[in-house]
Amino acid sequence: MTDANVRIPEEAKNRLAAIAAAEGLSLRAYLARMAQTLLTPAERAERAEKAQAALKEWNGYAPTADQERDLDNELDRRLARVTGR
DSSP states (O other), X not given: OOOOXXXXXHHHHHHHHHHHHHTTOOHHHHHHHHHHHSOOHXXXXXXXXXXHHHHHHHHOOOOOXXXXXXXXXXXXXXXXXXXXX
């Protein structure tokens, strides 16, 4: 296994280290696990396409691009309201 040096702000490193420690992991192990579990943009897009195909097959749900945009905007609005952003 090769090592890599990553430069991040000290506050970010400390926060990640605290999260890792709370889960009983070293920062190195935590970051390795994160890299294995997070999806790339391409992987997320592939899963979204599969989910849309499954919904269409199951119940005919196939929103238009405009409907998807409106739903995304509504979700953003609701998330902003509950997070105070």
